[in-house]
Amino acid sequence: MENITSIQNNRVKAWTKLQTKKGRQVSQTYLIDGWHLVQEAINHGGKLHAIMATQAQYDLHQAELPLGVPVFFIYDDIAKKLSDLVTPQGIFAEVSLPTANRAPQYIHDGAWLFLDAIQDPGNVGTMVRTADAAGFTGVVFGAGSVDPFAPKAIRAMQGSQFHVQIASGDLKEWITEFKRNEFVVYGTQLDPEAVDLFTIQPQTQFALVMGNEGQGMSTELAQMTSQNLYIPLAGHAESLNVGVAAGIAMFALRQR
Amino acid sequence: MENITSIQNNRVKAWTKLQTKKGRQVSQTYLIDGWHLVQEAINHGGKLHAIMATQAQYDLHQAELPLGVPVFFIYDDIAKKLSDLVTPQGIFAEVSLPTANRAPQYIHDGAWLFLDAIQDPGNVGTMVRTADAAGFTGVVFGAGSVDPFAPKAIRAMQGSQFHVQIASGDLKEWITEFKRNEFVVYGTQLDPEAVDLFTIQPQTQFALVMGNEGQGMSTELAQMTSQNLYIPLAGHAESLNVGVAAGIAMFALRQR
Incomplete structure (x- = not known):
């Protein structure tokens, strides 16, 4: 588990780009914000690439997090940077966009x-x-x-x-x-x-x-x-x- | 017709207070924003106390404005002050809150x-x-x-x-x-x-x-x-x- 302490961290910059359509198309992923959505992704087959959580959120949900997905600890100011909410919960995941459309x-x-x-x-x-x-x-x-x-x-x-x-x-x-x-x-x-x-x-x-x-x-x-x-x-x-x-x-x- | 040129004008200050519940309760009026709503108020019995319009909006809708309601000319910066939209249309009315509830x-x-x-x-x-x-x-x-x-x-x-x-x-x-x-x-x-x-x-x-x-x-x-x-x-x-x-x-x- 990696501690991310700076808003200037490269991963934070990359995740921030997922707020734009262009960024999502480059990475073929998007961000979900808050435990409810992370849980839905886990339970309903969303493909998770990373989980970002404050210590408090990690402590709350640790037992339900899937094995094999890297977890990154973040601080409140980074959570605010990743979220478009004023007071984000403090847990996010980067998940795959759905695969190509069926014709x-x-x-x-x-x-x-x-x-x-x-x-x-x-x-x-x-x-x-x-x-x-x-x-x-x-x-x-x-x-x-x-x-x-x-x-x-x-x-x-x-x-x-x-x-x-x-x-x-x-x-x-x-x-x-x-x-x-x-x-x-x-x-x-x-x-x-x-x-x-x-x-x-x-x-x-x-x-x-x-x-x-x-x-x-x-x-x-x-x-x-x-x-x-x-x-x-x-x-x-x-x-x-x-x-x-x-x-x-x-x-x-x-x-x- | 009065020209309101300053955002510091007393009427502007009073109208701005209608953005809060307290302000509306003191005046027993509220603001409507945009021609569609002003027109609905005119056509469906809203009691109008004042119409505030930019010159452009006044020119557009002058013929449909009711007689006996004072009209105030405002500038774009005042329109922005009265509206919670980024680009308001530039026409507003102050209308009565509905009269007391029927029991x-x-x-x-x-x-x-x-x-x-x-x-x-x-x-x-x-x-x-x-x-x-x-x-x-x-x-x-x-x-x-x-x-x-x-x-x-x-x-x-x-x-x-x-x-x-x-x-x-x-x-x-x-x-x-x-x-x-x-x-x-x-x-x-x-x-x-x-x-x-x-x-x-x-x-x-x-x-x-x-x-x-x-x-x-x-x-x-x-x-x-x-x-x-x-x-x-x-x-x-x-x-x-x-x-x-x-x-x-x-x-x-x-x-x-």
Whole structure:
């Protein structure tokens, strides 16, 4: 076990770079922050490369740490440097990004969430967490969507990235291949010309596309789906938060 | 029309105080930020006391501003002082807090959302917005819940505070009085011993209690409800974001 005492330490500099997308792509790893996430990674097959812990956190969780993963002791100021929280817990792990995407033509079942240009890391994180809770198999990040492994997104996922598959790709290709594989692909729109979501029979194999916070789903994708759905809104509300809308749609469409 | 040129101006100081709960209680007003909210206030009966706009925003929206409300010209640095956004639009209004709560014994119909110690302003704002979209009549902020008129909450509401009633009070009293008035009061729990939410027949008159982000609903309230419900979770997910859970529950329970 190595004691890291300086914020100028080379490893600290390398871990700090994981806060950026570029840094994560170079290393093919990302950081998780806090015991809950480290535990989820341990219990659900995350590949751990390093654990960084304050003495206090190490003492608390020592018995549950996996063998063969190097542990580094850090001080509070280093924990603050690694975290985007004001008061981080003081335990982190560096874990592998998921391995390369399965190509969509090899996906044959399950419910899948497609994200078209969703911008807010908190929103995408919440949607991955909800997809997990709704029994979805995977979430596909389309062009223009925020990186799934940004620290704020990871925090909102609460470990669900270890339970559902996370892929990135061109949604035009994913929609085409899914339809070839006899998935129904549902788009979502605010347009009441679309079909009322609550009239659809719940099922186990389909894809659901959620669109950008401001613009909704792109016209191009909306023309490719099997059917476009809307959530009927009462009152004077004009729209829903995209994370809430995704939650309502996923729980309404996925057969329990 | 008055030109406000200095950040030290007395009015600017007074408006800045509306960013705090204490300031809002002294003035019985709060600030809304951005044209969308100002427009919602104008169109849905918000009582406006002042409009503050940069020259550019005034030129854009002049024709839609109500007569009889004083307008103050502000510069970008003052707009930044009044806003908690990095790049505010440059138009604000000072509007009245809702008038005193109706006592719960005088409430005879509609769907109501009760918030038990919800802490995050973004979450409560999203829940008010979703309540509006689900056709709810009002939202009651129980003890320990964040102030509904905090800037971040107001931003997440997107104007829905002008469409649904916002009240604050002791939820023990609200639950008791609602049950006396023959409302069904649903609690929400993570406990699968509770009743599956999706087995409940949608209705138009009821209350739904959502609990604190970490602890859930207080035991005391859980014992007072008519029935406690849970959202069945698939996979390994342990819970849902409270705003998402509230959205799923409101759309499942409210008859359309």
